[in-house]
Amino acid sequence: MANLSLPKDFLWGYATASYQIEGSTNIDGRGDSIWDVFCQQPGKIADGSSGVVACDSYRQYKQDVALLKLLGAKAYRFSISWSRVIPHGGRSDEVNQLGLQYYVNLVDELLSNGIAPMVTLFHWDLPQKLYERYGGFLNKDEFVADYVRFAKVMFEALGSKVKYWITFNEPWCSSILGHSSGVFAPGRSSDRERSSEGDSSTEPWIVGHHILIAHGAAVKLYREEFKPRHGGIIGITLNGDWTLPFDADSKDDLEACQRKLEFSIAWYADPIYHGEYPASMRSQLGSRLPSFSPEEKALVHGSNDFYGMNTYCANYIRHRSTPATADDYSGNVDILLSNKAHQPVGPITQSPWLQPYPPGFRKLMKWISGRYGRPPIYVTENGTSIKGENDLSREEILKDDFRAEYFRGHVNALAEAVSLDGVDCKAYMAWSLLDNFEWAEGYETRFGVTYVDYQGGQKRYPKESAKVVAQLFNSLCQ
Ligand code: BGC
Numbered sequence: 001m002a003n004l005s006l007p008k009d010f011l012w013g014y015a016t017a018s019y020q021i022e023g024s025t026n027i028d029g030r031g032d033s034i035w036d037v038f039c040q041q042p043g044k045i046a047d048g049s050s051g052v053v054a055c056d057s058y059r060q061y062k063q064d065v066a067l068l069k070l071l072g073a074k075a076y077r078f079s080i081s082w083s084r085v086i087p088h089g090g091r092s093d094e095v096n097q098l099g100l101q102y103y104v105n106l107v108d109e110l111l112s113n114g115i116a117p118m119v120t121l122f123h124w125d126l127p128q129k130l131y132e133r134y135g136g137f138l139n140k141d142e143f144v145a146d147y148v149r150f151a152k153v154m155f156e157a158l159g160s161k162v163k164y165w166i167t168f169n170e171p172w173c174s175s176i177l178g179h180s181s182g183v184f185a186p187g188r189s190s191d192r193e194r195s196s197e198g199d200s201s202t203e204p205w206i207v208g209h210h211i212l213i214a215h216g217a218a219v220k221l222y223r224e225e226f227k228p229r230h231g232g233i234i235g236i237t238l239n240g241d242w243t244l245p246f247d248a249d250s251k252d253d254l255e256a257c258q259r260k261l262e263f264s265i266a267w268y269a270d271p272i273y274h275g276e277y278p279a280s281m282r283s284q285l286g287s288r289l290p291s292f293s294p295e296e297k298a299l300v301h302g303s304n305d306f307y308g309m310n311t312y313c314a315n316y317i318r319h320r321s322t323p324a325t326a327d328d329y330s331g332n333v334d335i336l337l338s339n340k341a342h343q344p345v346g347p348i349t350q351s352p353w354l355q356p357y358p359p360g361f362r363k364l365m366k367w368i369s370g371r372y373g374r375p376p377i378y379v380t381e382n383g384t385s386i387k388g389e390n391d392l393s394r395e396e397i398l399k400d401d402f403r404a405e406y407f408r409g410h411v412n413a414l415a416e417a418v419s420l421d422g423v424d425c426k427a428y429m430a431w432s433l434l435d436n437f438e439w440a441e442g443y444e445t446r447f448g449v450t451y452v453d454y455q456g457g458q459k460r461y462p463k464e465s466a467k468v469v470a471q472l473f474n475s476l477c478q
Helices: 034-040 057-071 097-112 128-134 140-158 171-179 203-230 251-274 279-288 294-300 358-371 394-398 401-421 464-476
Strands: 011-015 075-079 116-122 164-169 233-239 242-245 306-310 314-319 333-336 377-381 425-431 450-453 459-462
Touching: 011 057, 011 116, 011 377, 034 128, 057 075, 057 097, 057 459, 057 464, 075 164, 075 425, 097 116, 097 140, 116 140, 116 377, 128 140, 140 203, 164 171, 164 203, 164 306, 164 377, 171 203, 171 233, 171 251, 203 233, 203 251, 203 294, 233 251, 233 377, 242 251, 242 358, 251 279, 251 294, 251 314, 251 333, 251 358, 306 358, 358 377, 358 401, 394 450, 394 459, 401 425, 401 464
Parallel strands: 011 075, 011 425, 075 116, 116 164, 164 233, 233 306, 242 314, 306 377, 377 425
Antiparallel strands: 314 333, 450 459
């Protein structure tokens, strides 16, 4: 890494999410979220588990902060469980002071240890009551008003202490995985074999639209009432992975790569940075893609102080010549793990969708930077699972060379993007601080730089990769 460096004040640290780590789902007045209910449905979670205990962070948050300090982290990204703070979720519903106090305590503990809190308001765990009352994300007026009130409660409680705010984590997942494929809560899908409900030809696009408007409305509130006093910044976190042509010589496949990036990233980022949905989506989806009223457009356009970037891997993309089906959500492409010459995109991991490809990280940062006018980029998630990790002994798990190598490759690619491509990246949060509840994959898949002994009181043991992450940033940031 001879000529590579990062600014001295570069913010690096780790990320988690409320439902994946907190546990204590029935304690101190917390209400159910859609994930509590989804986990109870047979067959939804690979190992039949849930976040009822998870890493017990609700009770062991001081250990988490001590761990962050030990690892040398400058920042910690965590999310708020909306139904812990407002158990029924709505704007006329009561605030649960005990639940709110948990986050105040966590932030105070971080600050007294010199660690900057980065708060994600929403990481998928919608209050179940809001889903029952009006369909959750599907009801624009109710959802936006309830979300903005929730955001206001959090800005009031933490605004003077927290300088980094993220409105939504990966709205693509709430839209597509929650309302099209149905593999995430609330599990809506038109796939009859799953015998669930919903219309996947329209619902995901409606959900995405409403999330964008809720994001814009919360940003407006923050900028008008809190930013002038506290000077923090606010943005949304989007997911998307780099795309490579299945056939490097095919113009169609190259175009398909762009389309796929547009259907994942530009779906949200174009309205925010350019004021409208990408042309490829408008032409494929027609009137199924909602449109913004002038007031909504004004709310959404220009609503990011920074670009929150989550990325894990890359995929080969092949153009499809048949017309797009009504429930296609990827731009009418095949998403593949090897190319025409049968070369895999990267080594296999425990997650079927994740094959690491570090050069893609640099290329994707450059793509985002180019398309959106060089916004400050905050990498809010990047990390890997390891094939078979959960079957190993604790001693073996702690020597996670594969994950350490992943971070070497990706942090190096980030430093190249900053030093050589002029990308303005200001932060990197590795996913994840802890092994935790990996959504539909349960506890079989570990993503942590810290081993969590689920059978042994959720005790934390840092893995080798945690040391490597610290070494990388300590040597690059000068
Ligand atoms: C999510 C995390 C998740 C990670 C690994 C991201 O999409 O934000 O909650 O654990 O990927 O699958």
